[in-house]
Amino acid sequence: MIEINDLTKYYGKGESRFKALDGVSVRINDGEFIVILGASGSGKSTFLNVISGLETPDGGCVAYDSQELGNMSEKDLTKFRRENTAYIFQQYYLLPHLNVEKNVRMGADLDNNKDYLKYIEAVGLSDKRRKFPSELSGGEQQRVAIARALAKNPKVLFLDEPTGALDEETGRQVLDYIIRLHEEQGFTMIMVTHNSNIAETADRIIKMNSGKIVSVTENTDKKTAYEIGW
């Protein structure tokens, strides 16, 4: 379980000081799929970055099974993140001089996980494993990023607008891969998106506004990537 308690986060100094997170508390259960919705600037990415340990809060705390991130040294936090978490962004951040297999292997090596080929297969790219990122479509590149993230065998997968750069058809396809892999492998998944339709595929929906959580809703009618609007 991830326990998030009364987080605050400021950006800037003096008069331009801005409260990006304002007393955010919520508990996330193991294996849950959470979607975080909110207008631009509502603090979604800041929230994701703070709970994943990428950024430090100015107040409050984040604990994974009672291991508090704030009590860890920089070195321990880096190790914790490497061993337990993975990130998928709107941009794919693949290494252009490495082929698909080597990009994914880089993720796998972090966890001494040599079984990386199965992740390439899981995202349907076995026949393209020797191709370079520039030879792939946007959707295929994002699927490589998914395979790379999952090859780390993360306990928690963070996604920030994973389909934001994709057209509808490709976006649905990538979302379908993500949802199916989550169901098969049971990691916890926390996804930030502008697309409120995607919330219909999640277990719970967190809505944010002005750095605060305004609602947390249980989704009792989970849909697939192909059943939602876009």
Ligand SMILES: Nc1ncnc2c1ncn2[C@@H]1O[C@H](COP(=O)(O)OP(=O)(O)OP(=O)(O)O)[C@@H](O)[C@H]1O
């Ligand atoms: N590094 C930073 N320095 C200064 N201000 C920042 C920084 N990062 C975010 N902010 C500000 O904090 C607020 C929340 O930003 P955040 O990126 O978390 O919002 P968001 O809901 O994810 O928005 P979007 O949907 O547009 O990505 C915004 O007003 C933003 O300008």
